[in-house]
Amino acid sequence: MKWSEVRNKYPDKWVLFEALEAHSENGKREVDDISILNTFDDSSKATKMYREIHKKNPQRELYVAHTQKKNLEIRERRWLGIRV
Numbered sequence: 001m002k003w004s005e006v007r008n009k010y011p012d013k014w015v016l017f018e019a020l021e022a023h024s025e026n027g028k029r030e031v032d033d034i035s036i037l038n039t040f041d042d043s044s045k046a047t048k049m050y051r052e053i054h055k056k057n058p059q060r061e062l063y064v065a066h067t068q069k070k071n072l073e074i075r076e077r078r079w080l081g082i083r084v
Contacts, residue, residue: 001034007067013039014046016053019061029074031063 006015021033037053040046046064054062065072 001036003031003034003072006034006036007070010036010039010067013041013067014043014064015039015067016046016049016062016064019063022061024076027076029076031072031074037062 001009006017016037016039018035018037019029019031019033020035022029022031024030038046038049040049043064043066050062050064053060063072063074
């Protein structure tokens with residue numbers, strides 16, 4: 001599903017989604033294909049579910065966004081240091 005389709009199907013909602021296909025471009029993550037995991041009326045519930053799923057499956061590319069946004073703007077962060 002494309003972001004424009006998500007916006008039409010779930011107007012004025014917070015969505016928790018997984019990027020099925022994505023690529024990096026100019027320091028941003030461009031999401032090409034989306035799978036909706038759940039929708040919410042407020043961001044705190046969406047963020048809570050994100051943390052729960054991410055804790056169990058940190059390799060999944062999950063995001064929370066509001067469908068009010070015309071375009072997804074996901075900036076990439078560089079992690080410095082060593083994770084233990």
